[in-house]
Amino acid sequence: MPKTIDQQIATAEAKLALLRTKKKATDTRVKIIVGAVVVKAALESPDAAAKLAGLLRDRVTRDLDVKDIQQLLASLDKKAARNG
Structure with a gap:
């Protein structure tokens, strides 16, 4: 039995939500990789x-972020001081 239009819309919306979740995870992973590099x-170069x-x-x-870093x-700062 073919799906109704409403069922097709629900299926498409579910797929879209999954793709958005995957994109967010990929974006987060890219940020982590770039940050690590x-x-x-920076820890290898004083400048x-x-x-x-x-x-x-x-x-x-943000106070919490400042505390965490x-x-x-x-x-x-220790590495940068080796430059002066």
Whole structure:
């Protein structure tokens, strides 16, 4: 028995919701990968460490986020200090 139009719409909406979930997961994974590469590179270069620390201090404003990156900022500052 063929599906009604309403059933077809419901099926299409379910597929769309699944695709949106997959896209969000992929976008999150890309952000994690890029972030990991940037942090690793910054921890290997005093100039990059100073730039990333400055960028984070300028752009990260939510108190919880600021608290969570304190250890990273300390590591970046330590690496950046080797440049001076």
